[in-house]
Amino acid sequence: MTAITEKTLTDFVYAEARMLDEQRFDDWLKLFTDDGYYWMPLAHDQQDPVLHTSLLYEDTLLLRVRIERLHGQRTFSQQPKSRCHHLLQAPSIESSDPAKGEHVVRTAFHYTETRLDKQTLYAGWTTHHLVETDGALKIRLKRVDLVNCDAAFGNIQLFM
Template sequence: MTAITERNLIDFVYAEARMLDEQRFEDWLTLFTEDAYYWMPLAHDQQDPKLHTSLMYEDKLLLRVRIERLSGQRTFSQQPKSRCHHLLQAPSIESSNPATGEHIVRTAFHYTETRLDKQVIYAGWSTHHLVEVEGKLRIRLKRIDLVNCDAAFGNIQLFM
């Protein structure tokens, strides 16, 4: 088995963003472990997704439901489909433990979501809690901290 390098961790984050930009949602979902969560806190420095309201706190089942909704023929809010673009700062390795196969990578981003003549831009940081599963990196937790997390938002259709 090959050791995971810093370059592997960085490349993983870039590849994941590209999957989302290309709407390869099924491929993207396979990056998550079965016990994974996608979390977008509602407050700065929020520490608990269960005792406090979040913008999103979805397990793998809910992610799958959202993907099925996005690809559904009767999802009129997605006709035409929303599109997105991630502009990422170079990811930084916050921690890496080869012995346990656990890694944390933080990335600042600007994210643009567009549909028809409406365009929305978000800025923030993503924190990937990655684990090694059978020699491959997988996401156990993806946390999205928006700069303006406490603002009033419309529907966020896609994944940041």
């Protein structure tokens, strides 16, 4: 793999959001390391997803189960299917250690999820903890911090 540049990291974040908007969930899941997690904290500045309740804290197995449910023909809550759109601010590189192949990228976003007549807007920040693995960037942790993380939510069907 060639040297990781700021453009490589920001392009990765944009491509990941596009995969989700296009509902290419199987491709999206391949972006995660085997020990990767998708985390949505329940409290501002929450540091521990294990000892404190989170909105979501899913390993790749749980992500696979959700994706299979979204693909399912008998998932009546997804007929018609939900759709989403990410509007991203320019990502910023929070840290980068090329020697270790570890990078942290933070991106502010507005995310819209819609199904039938209902449209829900979320706003927050995503922090990608990326690692270089087998010549490619992979997500070890995707943390999604919502501005109103402590609000009462309905079902969040897709992935932010």
